[in-house]
Amino acid sequence: MGDSGRRRVVVGVSGSLGSLTALHRAVGEARRTGGELLAVLAWEPPGGEVAHGRSMFSPPLADLRRDAAERLLAALGTAFGEAGPAVPFQGLVVRGTPGRALVETADRADDLLVIGAGSRGAMRVLFPSAARYCLAHATCPVLAVPPSPLQNELVSLRRRISLRLSLDAQEAADDRS
Structure with a gap:
């Protein structure tokens, strides 16, 4: 097990219905295994890193990080209200693409990475999913949660x-x- 002696259940959270479905499943896994939940929201500057570095009018990175933290708190509030998830948890705001941020966070062999499986439509060819990235690159078990009915x-x-x-x-x- 990890440093805390608990299995870590890492879940990607964006606020989408798919990520909230995955978040609820991750809480169930953390509860079932006595693990700790790590809710991760990945963020990048608008237009990407290169565009942000070249623009004279880019918002400060501290503001973007704060906005990402507020989105994570809003998603957790939507999912659980004021009561919270009822398991030990940490909220993490990670700068980077969602797939890479999740794989780098779930870096222990005994971690469980829970991800929303995303859409199965034609648009997935144009917009590669974080789920596909995680399934291809994770070094720990990955649980892909299908979309909510x-x-x-x-x-x-x-x-x-x-x-x-x-x-x-x-x-x-x-x-x-």
């Missing part, structure tokens, strides 16, 4: 709203039962 329903609902199609609340309720 609600995610497809939310996407469908957003599409209907953006197309200004009518919404029938009774029909939606009937679909859920």
Whole structure:
């Protein structure tokens, strides 16, 4: 086990529905194994490192890091409210790409890295996922959590709203039962 004698359960958190689903699964794994949860939010300057270094009007890195910390706290609040996850945990804000930040954080053989599996649509070719990076590069076990069943329903609902199609609340309720 790690330095604390507990298994570390490392989970990527962005605030997306997929990451919140993974976060809840990670809490369950930490509880089941008596482990410690490390909730990681990765961040990069807007436009990437090179663009940030070249721009005269880039926001200070301290401000960007603070914003990332606030996003992590908001995601934890959304997932657990004021009660918190009810397991020992740390929130980590790591500068870098999500996949690399997660793999570098989950650097012990006895760690468990929990990630949201992300979308399975055509866009994954254009936007490589952190999940794929983690599965290819992690040196510890990786648990890829599939998207919540609600995610497809939310996407469908957003599409209907953006197309200004009518919404029938009774029909939606009937679909859920």
